[in-house]
Every structure is written in C-alpha cells, then in structure tokens.
Amino acid sequence: MNVALIGYGKVAKALARLLAAERARFPFRIVAVQTRRGTAIDPAGVGEAPDFGPPLPDLGEFYRRAGADAVVELTPLNPVDGEPAIHHIRTAFAHGLHAITANKGPVAHAYAGLRREALAAGVQFRFEAAVMAGVPVFHMVRTGLPGCAILGFSAVLDSTTTVVLEAMEAGLSLEEAVAKARTLGIVESDASFDLDGWDAAAKSAALANVLMDANVTPQKVDAKGIRRLTPEKLADLKSKGKTVRLVSRAHRGKDGVKLRVRAEVLDRDDALANVRGTGNLLLLETERLGTLGLMASSLGPAETAYGLFSDLVDVSRYLPPKQ
C-alpha cells in the first residue's frame, strides 16, 4: 500500500520509523509528503529523510501526482474550526483516497459530514490516533461491541494538564509547571489549548460524535480549565486525601448529548484520580456491560504513530486485490 503524508513533524517521523520496522509483515510505503515548506514524491519510497523540493501549490495536484492509496493527515490541531485538516481530508475523498488522521479537529467538528462523504466516495475514513493515541477506542466500539450503545463517558484525556497538576501539587507555580511539561515535549505549541480545557473539549466532542452520534462541536462543550488552581489549594486538597484532574464527562440528556470539562476534585481511590503523567483513562457507560474502562499508562508520539499504523492496516483490507 502506498501512503501520502500531509505534514512531517514528530508523529510523522515516528510513523516513518515504524513503517520501516514493520515493512516485512506490512508492505506499506510512504511515497509522498506535503508540508507548507516543501513536497517530496518518490514512487520507490521517500525514505526517513525525504528530499523536499518546493511545495506544490495545489493539494489536488499533490494527490494526483502522489500515486498513493491512502493519505495520512498530520497537521496541527486548529481547535476553532478543524481546518485545514477537514479540507485536506475532503479533498482526499474527492480523489478516491482513503484518509487517516491523528488530528481530532475533523472528528470533533465535522464527523457526520465526513462519514457521509467517505461512504459516497467508497473510501474509508479512520482517526484512531485522535483520542488516546493508538489505544483502539474507536475500533473496539465499532467492531467489538455490537448492539451495545454507549450511554455516556467520563475520562482524563489531556496529558499536559495532568503533568501540570502533578507538578503544582509538588509545589511549583502554574508557569513553572508548564515549563516542566514543555521539557517533556507534551505541550501543544500554545499551552492555553490545554490549560483552558480546549484540548479536552475537542477530544470529548470527537468521542461523543463517533461513539454517541452526538453531532456536537467543541464549542458546545461546557469547558473550564485549570487556571484558577494554585499550588496552595492543591497542597490543601492533598492533605485531605484528594487530588484534581481535568475530567471530561458526557451523558445523553433530553436535548441530546451534554458534554462538560472541569478540573474536578477527586478522592485518591477514584480511578480517574489515579491517572498519572501521560496516562489516559476512558470509562464508557455502556448499555450491556456497565462501566467499561480503557486505560494507557503513557502516551506520546510513538503511540500516536502506532494508532496511524493500525488504521493503515485496517484500511489496507479495503484495497482491491493486486492484479
């Protein structure tokens, strides 16, 4: 299977390494890369250090020349409207290409429409890495829980705020804690996205749209971040056996799915309180299995790349057989 990438940052490089390591079992090849600064196309594979020429100005032309079966969209999150990722994906569908993204924007802002367009174009749309990196959340609900509706969820999904809260609990100021998280390489370029709850809101909207047919946008999420907290307040809570996490909650109300993101005070023995560092926890309220949890201890670019890889494996099943 031939793959085109849009974007070539940390996750794309991790994906290139993973594909090289798995080539024997999974014969996938990156044949084209498009970034704002340049375009690389090589039917024999662009390699791990692509030879970028000047950028093709037109995305359609890139897709036509790429010779790819699937596009992996890896531009950074724009939390306001999910662009330009949505445009990149729509254009891929229009060119008969399967599309995979690690960007939560498209699913948070435009899932229902993109699903319809993919269906109409006869291609697949996958986004496992958009929430909880490679943990197969979307795959599990889509294929492993037949006839079992998702009624709601609670979750800790934003690693940056967890790392910041832990550092503040240990006595650092908010600014010092953010600086520390930055050294771990887990902060979005603008830390406000995390601190104000926008990242968690986008992930919550993505989950609700896909798992609960919620048809919401991140703007519909009632989100507050962690800025009002102080090291003193966290130390006081700790002395009372409590801690704080940025928690996403969804439930189906009379007027549709309600979504909320809050810095919640939790008892130490609450499963959500036990999320540490770059770990994530998602507790699904299900129709037939009660509360069903998925957790990961540590998620970063390599785990996100694995999510893209697992989507590529899935999509490769839909390719026409080789002549």
Next chain:
Amino acid sequence: MNVALIGYGKVAKALARLLAAERARFPFRIVAVQTRRGTAIDPAGVGEAPDFGPPLPDLGEFYRRAGADAVVELTPLNPVDGEPAIHHIRTAFAHGLHAITANKGPVAHAYAGLRREALAAGVQFRFEAAVMAGVPVFHMVRTGLPGCAILGFSAVLDSTTTVVLEAMEAGLSLEEAVAKARTLGIVESDASFDLDGWDAAAKSAALANVLMDANVTPQKVDAKGIRRLTPEKLADLKSKGKTVRLVSRAHRGKDGVKLRVRAEVLDRDDALANVRGTGNLLLLETERLGTLGLMASSLGPAETAYGLFSDLVDVSRYLPPKQ
C-alpha cells in the same frame, strides 16, 4: 443464524433473553438445547422455556438433528482437564459447526489444538466470554492491535475472591465471607476453585494461550489462593493503607511464558487494589502501547451472555449468503 446450546443454566437463560430482545437487528434463533436431563429441538425456535424431551444419548446425533449453524457450549468449568467441554467443541467442528464457549477450560487446556482443528474444519472458534465476560479482550487483541505483541499481563480476574477479601477486611471470617459471596450468586458450585486460585489460574492460562501463544495448562500456573489470610491480618494491612487482591501475572521468560497467581499485598493507589466487588481489571504489557488496561465495574451472567452474543455476531459474518 440458527444456534444450538449445550447446557441451560443462568448464562444460557440470559442469552435466550438477550437474543429475544435483539431479534429485530440480529436474527439469531435458538433451535436446539442439550442438557444432561433433556433435549429440546424446534426449528421455529425453542422459546425461553424450552420443551425438553428425554436427552439424546449421542452428541453427534444431537448436532445432526439440531439444524444449527453454531453451537454455544455452556457446561460448567472442569478445571482439571477442561472436559467435557473440549469434546463438545471438537465434535461441533467435526460436524461443520462454528463453536462458541463461555467456558475457560477449553482455551486454558487445549487452545492450540482447537484452533488448528477449527481451521482445518473451516469453522470459527470463539470464547470472548471465558475471561472478563463480554469485555472484548480477545477481540481487541486479535483485530485492534496489529503488529503489537503482548509481552505479559497483570490482572484481577476472579470476582469471588475480591468479594470475600472485601468482606473479611470488614471483619467477617472466611466462612462468613464465602456465605455472603454465595448470596450474590457469584461463587462457583465448589468455592475451593476460587479460594485456592484455580479459577484465576485457568483464566490466566486462557489469556496466555490466546494472547501470548503460551501453550500452557492451568496446572503449569504457580497458583496460591487466599486461605492463609485472616480478618485480623487484613485489618492490620488496611491500617497501613494496604489491601489484598488475588493477582494473576504473566511474563515471557527464557523458557516460555511464566504464570503466577498470588494474594498480593497492594498499596491503596495501585490500580489492581482499586478493583471492587465483581469488577475485573486486565493490564496488558504491550510491544507498542506500553501498559494498556481493560476494566469492567461489574460482571455477572448478563455480561457473560453479552460476550456470547458478540461472538455470535462475529461468527454470523462467516455464514454463506442466503440463497
């Protein structure tokens, strides 16, 4: 799809109710039931209160007369050798029937052989409900984690011992605690299977055989149960912020997969310590996603029946198209 059942206890009845409730979306019908006491066969469906005649003495004859596409095997666990469930499943394969079981015995004792036989017979073998009821553990690893080996696991899988330990921590004697667990309907007919760690050993062997190609039997598991614990010891540990759970652990050593079941003393903030009542937690050590956890808050006969149902949905995809 037409389904035959072997056994008609609590889980079978829950499955019959679930199939009746889901008939519109999933047109599955129970057309035959075989128990030690009687046989019921009705091509129009046996209903929720099957009309049992005398038992057919020969299983092959039952399968030939049943008119089923798939068999659901539901006899109780025999932890020593997995029989007669293994025989029931082999005979199903020999009659060209897909086989599904909630019994951990066959997978714990004879997984590699049964997998080969199913493949040779061109039928499917499924056992999602054998560990963690309907939580899609086996499905997730088989279909959602391509190219990601399972390196080991730790888990709390036996509800009875958790309920007994919680009751003893609250001051009850072992005998009183077992009596309490029995009123909840979660104790195997012989409580020793649970208390001595046999149930956990069988589940551990089942997981290791399927997820790690371990080729072990429950007898190879180094298992000790919870009998040496007293209410006094548990109260003392509680005062030190600790608790006890029956923990299964697997890792790949030089000479194959090593499995251990122990009543472990855990810190209160350990995820395994936070398993309560009939909850289960499985922490998989994975090649590409670090520690990946699956948890369920409360598992019983209805959740086990759902596991069988999800297997039936999966198997139904392999039926030849209707003429």
